[in-house]
Amino acid sequence: MSTTARVSSAIPGKPADFGTVIAHQPELASRFADLYAHFWQQGRVSQRIKEITRIRNARITDCGF
């Protein structure tokens, strides 16, 4: 998989990264952020468990980002 961005930044003057790339779709980006932030903010599952599973998932999928 490429280690350089395959899509341009949607924000002039800013480099292409996850946030500036998904900004090409502001409505989807906003709704994704709303869901993902709520997942981290709500307390049904501990932050420790969520962080362990996040890192484990990154390792399994070999996502160095």
Place this chain on the structure above:
Amino acid sequence: MGWLASRDDSVTAGDFESVLDLCPDLLERYRGFYGAIWDEGILPARLLELCRLRIAGLTGCEAEGVIAHSGSGLTILERSSLAQGDIPDSVTDLERSVLEVASKVPFEIHGVGDEEIAVLRQRLGDDGLVALMFALPLFDATCRLRLVFEVAPEARDVDRPASRTGALY
């Protein structure tokens, strides 16, 4: 039959929406995100439906595969082909290019190559490519949610699989 009781404990949470409704705040945000994929018209419904069913076939998610987006224009033959794990012969060159990338999302994401992405970027534009890359993992995640919760397959013809303001199938 699912594993979980519904929120009022009276019946088993058998359908997808009632399972997610065990966490209503998350359900509403999930509906808002997933529904926006279908509501915004950013990508053709036919293209989204091809990808959704392709990923359902690859993940072996019957509960996802038996839902039919009736307005997407897919034929019975195309649905049948996707259900059997094939890419229909009738798809366009663009649809085939998109489906080849979609096919790698569930189990071989590192196999998605620069050239494949460059082709899609040229054909869809940056905004279309980003929309597609929101949609494909979301279809995959939705299949995985149905599978892990053992949501029972229920064949339905629906206006669209989800909407920000409507049902989530």
